Amino acid sequence: MKLKLAMLAATGAAALNIAAFAQEETGYYGALGAGYTFENEETTVSTDGAVRAGLTPFEFETDAEIEDAVNIYGAIGKYFPYAFRGELELSTRTQDVALVPGQAGVFAGFPNSGDDLGDITVTTLMANLYKDFPIDAAGRLRPFVGVGVGAAYVEANIENTIGSLPAVPSEPNSVSVDDEDYVPAVQGLAGLTLAFTEQLNVDLRYRYLWLSEGEFDGFVNDGGAALAYEYDAHEITAGLRWDFAPVAAAPAAPAPVQYKTCFDGSRIPVTQTCPPRPVDTAPEVTELEPLVVYFDYDKSNLTDAANTLIAARAEEAIDADVASVTVQGNTDTAGSASYNQALSARRAKVVSDALVANGVDQSAITVEALGESNPAKPTGDGVREPLNRRTEVTFGF
Secondary structure, three states, X not given: OEEXXXXXXXXXXXXXXXXXXXXXXOOEEEEEEEEEEOOEEEEEEEEOOOOOOOOOOOOEEEEEEEOOEEEEEEEEEEEEOOOEEEEEEXXXXXXXXXXXXXXXXXXXXXXXXXXXXXEEEEEEEEEEEEEEOOOOOOOOEEEEEEEEEEEEEEEEEEEOOOOOOOOOOOOOOOEEEEEEEEEEEEEEEEEEEEEOOOOEEEEEEEEEEEEEEEEEEEEEOOEEEEEEEEEEEEEEEEEEEEEOOXXXXXXXXXXXXXXXXXXXXXXXEOOOOOOOOOOOOOOOOOOOOOEEEEOOOOOOOOOHHHHHHHHHHHHHHHHOOOOEEEEEEOOOOOOOHHHHHXXXXXXXXXXXXXXXXXXXXXXXXXXXXXXXOOOOOOOOOOOOOHHHOEEEEEEEO
């Protein structure tokens, strides 16, 4: 810790100026700890003017001795993503001013009249930001660095009693300061965290604290004085940091239900099972009714109705897995027998071709041309009978 004092007094009054030289967790936490503030024996005290009316102005520079002390701190903080955390920290330390010695032949200094000259108390309120660096898989050991900015409340209580005032600066001088001040402050921090449990941590820290220049009002050799100062300190601390129970998160909105389509056209959630396919209990087909296709007089072409009928019966034959198909062409008795034989062959072929076109295996089809020898309705020769102008298709299993 460094404290630089600069003293200045004009004729008729004394003045004194003091110038200083220079982890992924969530939720909130609390911290308490204490530590050690190191002594500093290089606190400079200086002046460039007279310290008592009527004296010849003089200059001096000397080193004051500020003793070590205990510091304490408390903090409330919050964890942020990417292993950052922020906190509001209150800390304080009180250090004794042991001695402000003089400069040989120039200034006798401020001798203490007891164990020390008094003390200085520095209390800070800082906003700190830390970055944690987990170095093991469990995250139980985490180095960290940090920086803080804020304000300091500084209180000085310094006084000695030396009897009569000095005639010259080389004689012992008196000082009396009982004042307080507020100044900006910054600090740098580094340390190591040891995680005892999921919610309890031990923090070991180094802190460098620096205060910007401030000023006390006091008295030197019974003359009013302004003491300008700057303060810095090196500290080590140990403390406990405990994580508060995390705030319960709002329940998440239910995920939208996804559906699937089953074989029967029904839609159900994808997490459910479609109903089983029904077992085909229909009796095995062992017989199909014959197919009869009729023709106009002296014709062998198929009408639209005939094509539709053949397509339907072809599908039935395929589903029933028929083994054989017999196609027989016929005519009535009008015309010569030879002519009718050829006409019946054409009528059989056109039906056979239609069955093949609709998926029936051609190798299973037998084609027969019966001419006018197989009338459905017997007639005499030369009779035009519609029932006899036909092609019959039978199915075998």
